[in-house]
Amino acid sequence: MTEPRPRTTRPRDRKQQIIAAASEQFRASGFHNVGISDIAEAVGISGPAVYRHFRGKQELLYATLADAIDKNTEAFRGEYRDLRELLDAVAVAMLERRHTGVLWERELAHLAQEQRQELRARYVATIEPLRAAIAASRPDLSADSVELLLRAVIAVFATMSQHAGKAEPARARQLMADLAGVLCAFRGFVPREDADGGRRPAPRGRLLPVSRRQAVLAVATRLFAERGYEAVGMEDIATAAGGMAGPSLYHHFAGKSAILVAALTRCLEALLFDLSAALEYAERPGQALDAALHSFVRVSIQHGDAMRALLHEIVNVPAEERQNVRRMQHDYVTEWTALLSGHRPELSPAEAELLVHTAHSVVTTLSHDGEPWTRQARREEIIALSRTVLGLPVDAPSAD
Template sequence: MTEARPRSTRPRDRKQQIIAAASEQFRASGFHNVGISDIAEAVGISGPAVYRHFRGKQELLHATLADAIDKNTESFHGEYADLRELLDAVAAGTLERRHTGVLWERELAHLPPEQRQELRARYVATIEPLRTAIAASRPDLTAGAVEVLLRAIIAVFAAMSQHAGKVDPARARPMMTDLAVLLCEFRGLESGDGAADGGRPVPRGRLLPVSRREAVLVAATRLFAERGYEAVGMEDIAAAAAGMAGPSLYHHFSGKPAILVAALTRCLEAMLFDLSAALEYAEEPGQALDAALYSFVRISIQHGDAMRALLHEIVNVPAEDRQAVRRMQHDYVAEWTALLSGHRPELSAAEAELLVHTAHSVVTTLSQVDEIWTSRARRQDIVALGRTVLGLPVDAPPAD
């Protein structure tokens, strides 16, 4: 008589396993490039087993984002002696969940508006203790200026946790905490009433280039930034490009992926072109880095659509083109890293690169959030905050 085999039991944390696998898959490949079967394979179960817990991929995305918010709650809502202790706890918690910032920034748009609103409200409630602590430590600041510092600090945590892999783990957390404290002490936002000096230009007529190819690129970049790459069709691009017919787009581009590659390449080439001028005319690394920073701020403000596409849509670039685009990104960061290492030789190469990524994150975050511009952040403020991150003289004269 054969002995009966015990029935396998479903792990009690199966739902959490699925959420963790989905989070990693969405982060690495993008929501639209991941199937339920991919997530199931990562967990070691069948596709139908995923549907026992979630009705579909969109519900699973909502669960991953809600889970990320919930896991951050403990860090923000603990009992702390002072602001530094709070910031250190948030730094530690963020390092434990290194890539959730990417997931939040890139994939939130794939949820229905009511779910996006609900998650944003939960996120705002989660980080509220940090906002309150900043305001208490800086009674000289307006509510708008506190918002600027809050967004900058959140950008520091997101970027440094994401790119901290090469840095000595014993150094990553203190670097994050020290930099967050430094930003809390930033002077320069105490006065002023808005974006009157160098602020974001307000789009009005949105004039398009005469060239049909250029008009297609401008319209597509804006649509990709507003709706997300997957939500935009060739007919949408044609209609936005001065009422062109859809088929006529193929006279200029082989398809939507080619338009995305052209948009990203153009943005990176512009950044590298400006950087070459900084290298040509600067007399020492810090001066060149400051000029590069000023250029990056200007491009981020004036060409925010392209920057958003660059940040969030590279996962949709065809595999055969992605390496070249990534190489351009790497070259741009590497030039900044070399300049920062020359200016601050006490930093390791990994630490310098981490600060470069962080400066980029702070600049793009502040230059792309419109409500901040209605409060206080002006171009020179963003430059000064970027200088603070990099360790450049904050009150140096403008680089242009």
């Protein structure tokens, strides 16, 4: 006689297991490339079992982002003697949840507007103690300057925690807190009247290239950045590109993913081309690195749409084409890392690469803040903050 199988008890933390698995799946593959069955398999349950806890994938995405915010709340709201103690605690918390920044930046757009607003409000409330601590330590700063430092410090934590795997954990944590502290003491602010001449420029227009192919690339890059890759159809691109017929796009590109690949490749080639000039004419590694930094800031300010697509939409590139884009990204970071190592030989290769990724993040974060005219006015501050991250002289003459 066959004995009855023992009845299994559902773990009390099953919902949290699902959230953890979903977070990892969304981070690695992107929201639209992950199915409920993928998440269920990672947990070791059936697809219908996921629906006992969540009505669908979008609700699960909301839960992963809310969970990430809530888990960081304790670190920001503890009792601390000073700003440095708070920065140390946040560094520890961020290293424990290394990839939440990727989810926040890339996947938030897939939620309904009211959900996005609610999560942003929760996020702002979570980091408010850090804002208050920076303001208290810097009574000389305006609210705008405090906000700038806050965004730069958050970029440091998010990026260094994400890329900290190659560095020794204790050293990575120290680097994060030290760099955040240095940025909080930053004094290279440009007076607003000097930055923008005391007047707001007229809104910029959008002239399309005469070339149909280039016009498609320009409008598609903007639409991908504004709406997200998955939300943009070929008809949307055709309409924005001067009212082209949808099928005519296929004379220029094999499909939507080919447009994304072309946009990403063009952006990276521009950066690499500028970098080659920096290497050609510079006499020292630090000088070449500073020239590369100016190029990166310029592209980030003037072509922020392409930069956002580069950062967040690469998971939508087909695997066979993604490898080439990743290789170009790797080559760019490798050249920066070699230059930084040459300028600061006391850094290990892992530490130099960590600082390079962080400088890139600070630039892209601050370059996408506000309207183009405000970003351009902030240009010198972005350069100075990034020089601080890299350990370059903050008061060096412009490389332009």
